[in-house]
Amino acid sequence: MKSSYQLLVIGAGPAGMAVAQTAARHGVEVAVIDEQAQPGGQIYRNVNASPLADIDLLGKDYVFGRQLVQGFEHAHIDYFANSGVWYLDRSGELGIVRDGVHHRVKAQRIVIACGAQERPMPFPGWDKAGVMTAGAGQILMKSAAMVPSEAPLLAGSGPLLLLLAWQYLRAGVTLRAIVDTAQSANRWSALRHFPQAIAASDYLFKGLKLVTAIRRARVPWFRGAHDLRAAGGERLTGLHFTCRGKPQHIETSLLLLHQGVIPSLQVAAAAGCESRWNALQQCWQPQVDDWGQSSVESIFIAGDAAGIGGARAAWLGGQLAGLQLAHQLGQIESTLRDSLAQPIRRARARHLAIRPFLDTWYRVADASLVPRDEALACRCEEVSAGEIRALAAMGCTGPNQAKAFTRCGMGPCQGRFCGSTVEQIFAQETAADPQQIGRFNTRPPLTPVTLGQLASVSH
Amino acid sequence: MFKVLGDAGEQLVIELDGAEVMVPAGVSVAAALLYLDRIPTRHSVVNGLPRAPFCMMGVCFECLIEVNGVVDQRACQIQVHAGMRLRRQLTTTAESHL
Secondary structure (H helix, E strand, C coil): CCEEEEEEEECCCCHHHHHHHHHHCCCCCEEECCCCCCCCCCCCCCCCCCCCCCHHHHHHHHHHHHHHHHHHHHHHCCCCCCEEEEEEEECCEEEEEEECCEEEEEEEEEEEEEEEEECCCCCCCCCCCEEEEEEHHHHHHHHHHHHECCCCCCEEEEEHHHHHHHHHCCCCCCEEEEEECCCCCHHHHHHHHHHHHHHHHHHHHHHHHHHHHHHCCCCEEECCCCEEEEEEECCCCEEEEEEEEEEEEEECEEEEEEECCECCCCHHHHHCCCEECCCCCCEEEEECCCEEECCCCCCCHHHCCCCCCCCHHHHHHHHHHHHHHHHHHHCCHHHHHHHHHHHHHHHHHHHCCHHHHHHHHHCCCCHHHHCCCEEECCCCEEEEEEHHHHHHHHHHCCCCHHHHHHHCCCCCCCCCCCCCHHHHHHHHCCCCCCCHHHHCCCCCCCCCCHHHHHHEEEC | EEEEECCCCEEEEECCCEEEEEECCCCCCHHHHHHCCCCCEEECCCCCCCCCCCCCCCCCCCCEEEECCCCEEEEECCCCCCCCCEEHHHCCCCCCCC
């Protein structure tokens, strides 16, 4: 790794790969660092190095990633796998740990393309051993060719939950049931976005295909489920929930949860990039311009890290950022940038056309964002929703003061899996807009780094 | 808890809690633990609650485990290697909490 680059991209998912390829094509000196061993991000994880005998099992949208990864691997880019950023600042200085060695790198421009993470789905017992995310189930298939050895239970809502169910059925896995927490009233409000969604009808047909296959497999489907509680001691034994007014219990040793994804904000927030509350997608997203440039001049944010739009929109958005970076770094004129950007913008708009429909259809119920008192909000420090609620009632000013009182958000995950829950509790208890409540402050180190690694700094 | 689809493929020997076990090559430590059905993988330092891999993508830090004598490593971010020594962080009391 060199000590300086014109452009350093964090993340080798669709957005990061596209930024790097586009900028490199126009003569920019680019480095890409990524935490995984293979490029592709979580969405195209292991797509060109799959342990699966037949990757068609995962569907054609996954297989599509092959060409993207191939193009990336053939481009003139310094790519560093197994590398994480623990520090960055607005002057373009970064601290990177790669295979246990610390590197200090300077870049004229930085692109944050860290993608998304699962939205927390807190309820009593969601921390039990045997409860995992739906994304985790997919990662096990993509990276290890592993599927559940006993029928799993799926709970929550959102396209990924249905996709995982479909992929498991194709892999011959029997599903215990789907405990569907989507609100039926959402469908009516989603209807007004339907005309716009027709522009991206391939997404609608895909959804229909998934639902049809799951119905055909006669998977028990509990719609309108709520009030989830996981049971078990050392391990998960089952899930209690209420459906159509009746209490239900399903035994299972594996429960896979999903209620949408949210941008990974950790790196952008630590760098001081401003973000705003997206009321439709129920999450924070960084403020970026049409090209992905953040409120910090030296930093761009691309793909789902800048707002949830899906893999294809991320790929196209990354190309736009790459063009603007090539322009800002003196490689192309604005006229060339604009003419190249035009068809990319059109294609991206088509992929984004489905979002208002999907986001409304799968809007998460307030009760699913903010759990009952006994549920853990912060898994790391084991702070319950009730404790946060009590703080709010006492006049605690917000998430950052709650840290000082309870240590919530101060454990190993640094607030990644409790931040949105804690903010929502404050917003609901004080009837305030999440924008006014604000977020946890995020500070380095962003990934664990040892004193030994820091002392062995390599330039 | 999890099984490998199709042929088992290449396997390698690692040490888990002092005993030798066979796991598939080329997978993460967290995947290997789920394959071996060895959960919980730790007890929390706060209240000793049982925990296991949760997100598999380095975000949640639930899969922390001792690897070759170093504690609190993210099992989902480390690949298995032949001869690797793993120890689950199973303690029922919270002895220290920094």
